[in-house]
Amino acid sequence: MDIFKKITMITAAAALCSFSIHLCTYAADEPCYTVTAPQSEENGVLTLADGQKWYRVNSFEDENDYIISVMDSDGSKKIFTAEDSRSSEYIWHYFRRTMVTSVAPEYTSLSSSSFRLTYHEGQLYTSSNWWTDGDSVWDYSGGTLSYNENGSIHYLKYDEDSHEPFSCTDNAAEAAQVCIYARGEQLSRCIGKQPAADSYVIEGSGYAAPRFSVELSDKNIITDSVKWFVDGEEQDCAGLAFTADSLRGKPVGVHHVGCLVEGHDADGVHYRERSAEAAFVIAKGVLPDSFMSFSDIHEQYEFIDKAIEKIMESTDGYIPSLVVCTGDLVNGPTADKDRMLSRYYPQIVSHLGGLDAVFVSGNHDSGEAASIMSVRAGLGADKDNGFGGGQIFRGISEGVRENGRNSRFAKGITVYGMNFENALYQSGGEFAYSYDRTLKDLDSFLKKTAESYNGELVVISAHSGLHVLGLQPESVNANGRSIGKWIGENQYNVDYSYELARLINSYAEKYHMDIMYLFGHDHSRGETEFILSDGDTLISTEKYGDMSYDSQKLSFTYGHAGFLSTTIGSANARFSFIYRDGEHYSYNIMNLDGDTVLHRDITAKSTFREPAVTTASSAVTTTALTSKAKMSADSPKTGDRTSAVIAFIPAAVLVLLVTMKKKER
Numbered sequence: 001m002d003i004f005k006k007i008t009m010i011t012a013a014a015a016l017c018s019f020s021i022h023l024c025t026y027a028a029d030e031p032c033y034t035v036t037a038p039q040s041e042e043n044g045v046l047t048l049a050d051g052q053k054w055y056r057v058n059s060f061e062d063e064n065d066y067i068i069s070v071m072d073s074d075g076s077k078k079i080f081t082a083e084d085s086r087s088s089e090y091i092w093h094y095f096r097r098t099m100v101t102s103v104a105p106e107y108t109s110l111s112s113s114s115f116r117l118t119y120h121e122g123q124l125y126t127s128s129n130w131w132t133d134g135d136s137v138w139d140y141s142g143g144t145l146s147y148n149e150n151g152s153i154h155y156l157k158y159d160e161d162s163h164e165p166f167s168c169t170d171n172a173a174e175a176a177q178v179c180i181y182a183r184g185e186q187l188s189r190c191i192g193k194q195p196a197a198d199s200y201v202i203e204g205s206g207y208a209a210p211r212f213s214v215e216l217s218d219k220n221i222i223t224d225s226v227k228w229f230v231d232g233e234e235q236d237c238a239g240l241a242f243t244a245d246s247l248r249g250k251p252v253g254v255h256h257v258g259c260l261v262e263g264h265d266a267d268g269v270h271y272r273e274r275s276a277e278a279a280f281v282i283a284k285g286v287l288p289d290s291f292m293s294f295s296d297i298h299e300q301y302e303f304i305d306k307a308i309e310k311i312m313e314s315t316d317g318y319i320p321s322l323v324v325c326t327g328d329l330v331n332g333p334t335a336d337k338d339r340m341l342s343r344y345y346p347q348i349v350s351h352l353g354g355l356d357a358v359f360v361s362g363n364h365d366s367g368e369a370a371s372i373m374s375v376r377a378g379l380g381a382d383k384d385n386g387f388g389g390g391q392i393f394r395g396i397s398e399g400v401r402e403n404g405r406n407s408r409f410a411k412g413i414t415v416y417g418m419n420f421e422n423a424l425y426q427s428g429g430e431f432a433y434s435y436d437r438t439l440k441d442l443d444s445f446l447k448k449t450a451e452s453y454n455g456e457l458v459v460i461s462a463h464s465g466l467h468v469l470g471l472q473p474e475s476v477n478a479n480g481r482s483i484g485k486w487i488g489e490n491q492y493n494v495d496y497s498y499e500l501a502r503l504i505n506s507y508a509e510k511y512h513m514d515i516m517y518l519f520g521h522d523h524s525r526g527e528t529e530f531i532l533s534d535g536d537t538l539i540s541t542e543k544y545g546d547m548s549y550d551s552q553k554l555s556f557t558y559g560h561a562g563f564l565s566t567t568i569g570s571a572n573a574r575f576s577f578i579y580r581d582g583e584h585y586s587y588n589i590m591n592l593d594g595d596t597v598l599h600r601d602i603t604a605k606s607t608f609r610e611p612a613v614t615t616a617s618s619a620v621t622t623t624a625l626t627s628k629a630k631m632s633a634d635s636p637k638t639g640d641r642t643s644a645v646i647a648f649i650p651a652a653v654l655v656l657l658v659t660m661k662k663k664e665r
Helices: 005-015 302-314 337-352 367-377 398-403 436-451 497-510 622-631 642-663
Strands: 032-036 040-042 045-047 053-057 065-071 077-083 091-096 108-111 118-120 123-125 136-141 144-149 152-158 166-169 178-182 191-193 211-213 222-230 241-243 253-264 270-274 278-283 285-287 290-294 318-320 323-326 357-360 389-394 413-418 424-427 430-433 457-462 514-519 537-543 548-553 557-560 574-581 584-591 596-603
Touching: 053 270, 065 152, 108 136, 118 144, 123 166, 144 178, 253 302, 278 302, 278 318, 278 337, 290 302, 290 318, 290 457, 302 318, 302 337, 302 574, 302 584, 323 457, 323 514, 337 367, 357 367, 357 389, 357 413, 357 457, 367 389, 367 413, 389 398, 389 436, 413 436, 436 457, 436 497, 497 514, 497 537, 497 548, 514 584, 557 584
Parallel strands: 285 318, 290 323, 323 357, 413 457, 457 514, 514 557
Antiparallel strands: 032 077, 040 045, 045 053, 053 178, 065 077, 065 091, 065 178, 091 108, 118 123, 136 144, 144 152, 152 166, 211 241, 222 253, 253 270, 253 278, 290 574, 389 413, 424 430, 537 548, 574 584, 584 596
């Protein structure tokens, strides 16, 4: 999510501090780059004169300190050093700018206490006072240190016989042989697969002790040490797989399992990485046709299992039947597909605790990755979903019957994912945002859904909203004051928003469809969450360029998913919990203290009637499905006891309603 302009300026100023420019060719008392000899370097361990030990690593990690070495012709290591008449420094802090707009260029820096490693127009500097319009990235890969200046790659060059030993070259063959060293808890990453619970389990069901495992990212890594932890306490296990016997027979609650892995390889690279904290959920049951949704988590993934825990506290131990992630899963400029799938998706799965989830991309995410994540869940997502999105969940689908865990109880829910890229255009280097092509895709989905509508709740999960920021009366800050008219750029006030809202209205009215449009994105413009529904007025953008808009009465529900982070703007760690309660839907926005900060009961237009399910060999009725579910109540695959869920849901709903009404502000 994009941040306030003021915050952007402060962050950028901190990242690109303005100094006088110093060339390394100045007089002797001016700053320059030279080398320092370590006491020793053996097996990837660099020992300094004061006895400190630094360990060779294979990449930079944000906010870590590093020593950079180059190799002399005799094979000895020398430490890359910046010095002037006052100081000599060789410990470099790596910083990656992440609190920026999604379309901002990449920026990283290497700085010591007094100096900043900088390249500009063919020269190395010890500080800088210019701005760059494009990428400005230091990177370590393949034994070279390189600088990406708006797509042009330059390499650190070392000439041990020169009185100015360091320069840059565009020829990779002339690049210095570089090693980098780190110390502390994070060295090189080594975990390829994060630990994750196979499923939630049911209290008192006699479930087996859960098993967790990690996989190394490279088969050439030699493991030196593995330590497992349950709720912060170290366990007696030193392998890559771990059975948490201490979690067997526990009461309702959420527990956390993680590990610390250390290792090395034949090249002398050292590895040390702490895994994600995998959640393990012990529940009383699943609340049917309910879901938790959130947006803008921005890598604070530990808030996911905290939110699940707060729902369980409010329902006396019951979990939602689905989790819907509504975009901006990561920070910084828009992440590419591979990074999303390899780095961030496994961490999110760990924190879900075995609950089923589907995903939509925000402006910081790869839409293609979000679609792949939903398809991997196998819960009725259209297989041909691309960067733009499509149907990502259908409760009565064959996928849910085969792969669903808690989502088997979300039969009355269908989710359409509207990835942010579907509204994004780029022309001549400029970005523009319009729902014109979204209209066709959504119309096709709603038409298909209407043709076989069974009274299910249709959720449209979209990162960006449909209202004009500041013109919509409910578009206010935490103090209840307007955030300002037309605040935010085109990506906050998307072209054809009015037409998209009118399209949704038409289906809700013609087919008496229960539709909810959930969104996020606006926290960086100071907006707090609100909920609108039938009869309320929505003010939407027609064309951002000429500031045109129109209003219409709603026939569907329109509200925030909840900004589940604390780092930017008005985000205050909130999420939504929505469920069918008799003749209405209960829409609750909650915080991580367990308080319901916003609540609205929404009258349902339709009653869900589960259709007969036809398989390749037979037609299975609802009664048959229920009977089959009861027969497999203690399934080790899901840890689920369907009969227990059915027996106690009414009491759970009563507890839920009473609890939420008490906590509602």
